[in-house]
Amino acid sequence: MIVGIVGCGAIANTIVNEIMSEEGIEIKYFYDRDIERAENLAHIANGIAIIKLEDMLDKVDLVVEAASPIALKNIAIPILEKGIDLMVMSVGALMDKEFRENVHNTARKHKAKVYAPSGAIVGLDGIKAASIGKITQASLTTRKAPKSLGREVEEEEILFEGKAHEAVEKFPVNINVAASLSIACNMDIDVKIIVDPKVDRNVHEVLVKGDFGEFRTSSENVPFAANPKTSMLAAFSAIKLLRSFNESFSVGT
Ligand SMILES: NC(=O)C1=CN([C@@H]2O[C@H](COP(=O)(O)OP(=O)(O)OC[C@H]3O[C@@H](n4cnc5c(N)ncnc54)[C@H](O)[C@@H]3O)[C@@H](O)[C@H]2O)C=CC1
Numbered sequence: 001m002i003v004g005i006v007g008c009g010a011i012a013n014t015i016v017n018e019i020m021s022e023e024g025i026e027i028k029y030f031y032d033r034d035i036e037r038a039e040n041l042a043h044i045a046n047g048i049a050i051i052k053l054e055d056m057l058d059k060v061d062l063v064v065e066a067a068s069p070i071a072l073k074n075i076a077i078p079i080l081e082k083g084i085d086l087m088v089m090s091v092g093a094l095m096d097k098e099f100r101e102n103v104h105n106t107a108r109k110h111k112a113k114v115y116a117p118s119g120a121i122v123g124l125d126g127i128k129a130a131s132i133g134k135i136t137q138a139s140l141t142t143r144k145a146p147k148s149l150g151r152e153v154e155e156e157e158i159l160f161e162g163k164a165h166e167a168v169e170k171f172p173v174n175i176n177v178a179a180s181l182s183i184a185c186n187m188d189i190d191v192k193i194i195v196d197p198k199v200d201r202n203v204h205e206v207l208v209k210g211d212f213g214e215f216r217t218s219s220e221n222v223p224f225a226a227n228p229k230t231s232m233l234a235a236f237s238a239i240k241l242l243r244s245f246n247e248s249f250s251v252g253t
């Protein structure tokens, strides 16, 4: 499998450092609006930095988007139209219903697949199983340190309380997890975002109720030093999903 990466930041660097050149996965093409970032990562991976997306499209089997929701909106359709699979980290962009439908229809028409790893939250496996019945309630409470949210506060403060579609508009690079949960639950879930000077982790609490009963998950994620908005777990989930394409045994939904 030849892989291209769009967005050469914290997540992409972790993917490359972990996978480098593993049997069956060759991460070869690197694109970033900051060409230096693409060149640095290409150098580490012994790959090729490209200056426009089209330069990788006839050469890859899968593109990993690890850039931003705006980037995803620009690249998704041209990638899928070529029948290339797409792994999406900036899931928040998919809260735009028209865009999501376009992505879905294009993927189906060109026999491409779109994957969204579980990212920084815990519980999507259970939600996927629970969605066989009816899900009646789902919420996410996210607590991050001021530097993760770009705020300066002395006391904990609720920054946002409302629906996921609004949360991803207001905090596009901090709450993609709300979109993953909403898509998995097939509802615009309730979201609360708290800035808390007492925490040094990215904390995500998920509550889901439905026909199956109810569950709560809580993850206290170590953030990347280089980008404290992002949890290391998010990059790990992408790596695990990439590896799963070569595995013959799968556990969990
Ligand atoms: N699904 C999830 O659970 C999670 C998703 N994310 C999202 O994943 C994405 C990547 O995260 P990180 O690696 O932490 O970000 P980062 O900020 O460390 O790296 C992003 C890279 O993408 C590049 N970039 C931004 N916009 C671009 C564009 N339009 N075209 C080309 N390159 C562009 C930037 O120059 C940068 O090098 C972000 O959108 C982030 O919000 C982050 C954490 C969890």
Ligand SMILES: O=C([O-])CC(=O)C(=O)O
Residues within 6 Å of the ligand: 119, 120, 172, 173, 174, 175, 176, 177, 178, 202, 221, 229, 230, 231, 232, 234
């Ligand atoms: O990494 C995290 O903790 C969550 C995050 O930034 C996102 O969902 O965009």
